Amino acid sequence: MTAAGGAAMIVLDRVDKRFGDHYAVRDLSFAVAKGEIVAIVGRTGAGKSTALHMIMGVMPPSAGTVRVEGLDPYADFKALKGKLSVSFQTDRLLPWRTAWENVALGLQIMGRDAPTRRAEAIRWLENVKITGAENVAKYPHQLSGGMRQRVSLARALAVDPELVLLDESFSQLDHVTSKALRSDFTELVRRVKKTCVLITHRIDDALEMADRVIVLAAPARLALEVRVRPEDRADPAWLRDRHRRIAEAMGGEEAPAEEVADGLRH
Numbered sequence: 001m002t003a004a005g006g007a008a009m010i011v012l013d014r015v016d017k018r019f020g021d022h023y024a025v026r027d028l029s030f031a032v033a034k035g036e037i038v039a040i041v042g043r044t045g046a047g048k049s050t051a052l053h054m055i056m057g058v059m060p061p062s063a064g065t066v067r068v069e070g071l072d073p074y075a076d077f078k079a080l081k082g083k084l085s086v087s088f089q090t091d092r093l094l095p096w097r098t099a100w101e102n103v104a105l106g107l108q109i110m111g112r113d114a115p116t117r118r119a120e121a122i123r124w125l126e127n128v129k130i131t132g133a134e135n136v137a138k139y140p141h142q143l144s145g146g147m148r149q150r151v152s153l154a155r156a157l158a159v160d161p162e163l164v165l166l167d168e169s170f171s172q173l174d175h176v177t178s179k180a181l182r183s184d185f186t187e188l189v190r191r192v193k194k195t196c197v198l199i200t201h202r203i204d205d206a207l208e209m210a211d212r213v214i215v216l217a218a219p220a221r222l223a224l225e226v227r228v229r230p231e232d233r234a235d236p237a238w239l240r241d242r243h244r245r246i247a248e249a250m251g252g253e254e255a256p257a258e259e260v261a262d263g264l265r266h
Helices: 048-056 099-103 105-109 114-127 145-158 175-191 203-209 230-234 236-250 257-265
Strands: 008-019 022-033 037-041 063-068 084-087 163-167 195-200 212-217 221-227
Touching: 008 048, 008 195, 022 048, 022 063, 022 195, 022 221, 037 048, 037 175, 037 203, 048 063, 048 163, 048 195, 084 145, 099 105, 099 114, 099 145, 105 114, 105 145, 114 145, 145 175, 175 203, 195 203, 203 236, 212 236, 221 236, 230 236
Parallel strands: 037 195, 037 212, 084 163, 163 195
Antiparallel strands: 008 022, 008 063, 212 221
16 A cells, blocks of 8 residues: 555554454554655544554554554564654653753663763754753743643654654643644644654644544544645635534534634634
C-alpha cells in the first residue's frame, strides 16, 4: 500500500485488535506518506488510541499488519528507537528537571554529550517559542500549562525523529492557548519536514492542522477520509460542510460548525 503524495511512512493493512470478544479496531487500513500530517478523529471508544498504540509498538495487532518505515513496530521496537517520538495529553515533564533538562532527556538517553544536549535543547525550545535564559531554566511548576506543553513538544522533536505522534496533545489547554500552539506546532513540523499523526476527538484541531483526516466510528471501523488543502481552510462553506460530514461519521456533533469555521478564519 502506498500513501497519497509519496512513499508510505506508516501502513496499516486490514488490522484488527481484539480484547477478548471486543473489537477495539476492526479491518482498518490506511497509509501515511512521508512528510504528511494526518489526524485520526473519533469519539471515545472508536479505537483511535488503540491504533496509535499499535503504531507506537506498544501492542501488536490481533490480525493484519502494521508497518512503520517497513518494520513491525512491535517486533522491531528497538530498531525504531529514535525514529519516532510521542507527545501526550499531559506534558509528563519531570518536576525535578528544568525546561531545557526535560527537553534534553531523550538526547541523554541516546548518549549525546552534555554541551550538545544543552545546545540542542535550547535550540528546540526556541523553535517552540520559549526563549530567554530565565524561561529555559524554569522548573515545570513555574511554567503555565501552555508553556509546559511547548516543552513537551520540544522534547519530542529534539531527538530529530522521522515520525511524531501526538496523543490529544492540545485537548487540556484553553481555546486561545491551544489554537496558538496548534498553529505554531504545525508551522514548525512542516518547516522541518516531519511526518506527524495526530489523535484527537476535536474536529477543529483536525481540520486546522492536517493534510488528511481519518475518521473512526464505533464499532472500531474506518468511517470517512477527508483531504484538506491549504485553500480549503480559507473557505468557510467548505469547513462547515466537512465539519458536518466528519461529525456525522463520528456518530454525533462535537461543536457547532459555524464556530469552527469562524475559529479557523481568525
